Amino acid sequence: MPGYCQVKRKVPGQQQPQLVCRFDFPMECRADAGIGHDSKRRVRFEAQRNDPLLNMYNPAMILGWTANIDIKPVLSTDAARNYIAKYASKAEQQAPAFPQLLSGIVNQMEETGSAKTACQKLLNKMLGERTYSAQETAHLLLGIPLVRASTSFQTLHLGAEGGMRELQVNEDDGSEDPDERQVTGDSYTKRGPGLEALSLHDVFKNYTWVKTEWRKKRTSTNTVLRVFPRLSPDPTGDQYKAYCRTKVLLHHPFRLPESLRVVDEQVQTWAQIWANCRAAGHDHPKDTLRCWENENRTRQEEEDDDENVPNPNAPANEEDWQVFAQAFPNAALPQFGIDDLGMRPLD
Ligand SMILES: [Zn+2]
Ligand SMILES: [Zn+2]
Structure with missing residues (x-):
C-alpha cells in the first residue's frame, strides 16, 4: 500500500530512482537487538523484530499509551536539538496555504x-x-511571554557601496528609544584609540553604542551579529567579490575600508585579500555569513522521523470507557495501575 512515507531515491543496483519508504520499512527481522545502519549509513539501534513492518516500541510504554509509538534512543545531542527545533518551529496545519x-x-x-x-x-x-x-x-x-532568549541580536548592513549601517538595536536596557541610538558606519571607523585593534565583528558583538561612544557589554551578554545582505559565497557566482569584501571588512580592523586592500603598496582585489587571510590561517571568530564549505557539503534529505498525518476520513474511535460501558452497562469502571500493564482486557 503506498503511503505518505514514499520517496523516490537512488537505490544500489537500479538505474532509475525507486519509490522507497523513507523510514526504511520493511525491515529485516532479527532475533536479537543490536546496532545497525539505516539506508543512509547512519548508525541506529535495531530492536528484536519478528515483523518487518512493526514500528519500534517499548512494551511498557505502548501498553500504557495504547496508541502507535515509534521509539528510538537519542544518539547525539544534535539529534535531540534538531528534533525539538523541528517540532517547535513547525507551522500550524489548519490555515490554508x-x-x-x-x-x-x-x-x-x-x-x-x-x-x-x-x-x-x-x-x-x-x-x-x-x-x-x-x-x-x-x-x-x-500573559506569559512567547519567547525568551538568552541571546541578543545585532543586525549590521554592509552595503556594497561601502555604506555600513546598523538596522536594529536589540538591547535589554530598553529605557532608551532605539531611534536615538542610531549607529552608523562612522561609529566604527571613528572608534576610540582603545578599540584600534578590534574588528567590526568584535566591536558590534561586544560593545554597545551609547550616544557618542562604544561601551563594553556585560560579559554575560551573548550577542549574535547578523550581517546583511546575505551574499552567496559561491566562488564562481557574481556576488563573490562582495562576499569577500564583507568577510575581510568584518574581521580585520580598519579606519578606511579601502586601506585593507593595500598590500606592499599594491591594491589587490577583495577576493585576493580574503584568500590571503585564509592562506595565513588567521584565527577569526565564527560569524553568521554563509559558508561555501557548509553549503557544498552533501545535504541530508529533509526527512521527518515521525510525521503524523491524521486521516480526516477515519471513523471517530470510541473511547475505551464507551466500549466498556456498552459491554458492561452500569458496572463501575475498572482502574488499572502500572502493575496491571499487559493484563488489562484491552491488552
Ligand atoms: Zn513507509
Ligand atoms: Zn584574516
Missing part, C-alpha cells in the same frame, strides 16, 4: 480588480486568518 488564500480572493474579485487590490486583500486576510496553537493561546491568555 497562501496560494489557496490568494486564489480564493481572486475568485471573489470583480473583473476590474487590480493585482494591487488582490495583494492588499491577501494581506488583510493573512492578518485575520492566522491560526493560533493551543500553547500560544494559553501563553497569550496568561
Whole structure:
C-alpha cells in the first residue's frame, strides 16, 4: 500500500530512482537487538523484530499509551536539538496555504480588480486568518511571554557601496528609544584609540553604542551579529567579490575600508585579500555569513522521523470507557495501575 512515507531515491543496483519508504520499512527481522545502519549509513539501534513492518516500541510504554509509538534512543545531542527545533518551529496545519488564500480572493474579485487590490486583500486576510496553537493561546491568555532568549541580536548592513549601517538595536536596557541610538558606519571607523585593534565583528558583538561612544557589554551578554545582505559565497557566482569584501571588512580592523586592500603598496582585489587571510590561517571568530564549505557539503534529505498525518476520513474511535460501558452497562469502571500493564482486557 503506498503511503505518505514514499520517496523516490537512488537505490544500489537500479538505474532509475525507486519509490522507497523513507523510514526504511520493511525491515529485516532479527532475533536479537543490536546496532545497525539505516539506508543512509547512519548508525541506529535495531530492536528484536519478528515483523518487518512493526514500528519500534517499548512494551511498557505502548501498553500504557495504547496508541502507535515509534521509539528510538537519542544518539547525539544534535539529534535531540534538531528534533525539538523541528517540532517547535513547525507551522500550524489548519490555515490554508497562501496560494489557496490568494486564489480564493481572486475568485471573489470583480473583473476590474487590480493585482494591487488582490495583494492588499491577501494581506488583510493573512492578518485575520492566522491560526493560533493551543500553547500560544494559553501563553497569550496568561500573559506569559512567547519567547525568551538568552541571546541578543545585532543586525549590521554592509552595503556594497561601502555604506555600513546598523538596522536594529536589540538591547535589554530598553529605557532608551532605539531611534536615538542610531549607529552608523562612522561609529566604527571613528572608534576610540582603545578599540584600534578590534574588528567590526568584535566591536558590534561586544560593545554597545551609547550616544557618542562604544561601551563594553556585560560579559554575560551573548550577542549574535547578523550581517546583511546575505551574499552567496559561491566562488564562481557574481556576488563573490562582495562576499569577500564583507568577510575581510568584518574581521580585520580598519579606519578606511579601502586601506585593507593595500598590500606592499599594491591594491589587490577583495577576493585576493580574503584568500590571503585564509592562506595565513588567521584565527577569526565564527560569524553568521554563509559558508561555501557548509553549503557544498552533501545535504541530508529533509526527512521527518515521525510525521503524523491524521486521516480526516477515519471513523471517530470510541473511547475505551464507551466500549466498556456498552459491554458492561452500569458496572463501575475498572482502574488499572502500572502493575496491571499487559493484563488489562484491552491488552
Ligand atoms: Zn513507509
Ligand atoms: Zn584574516
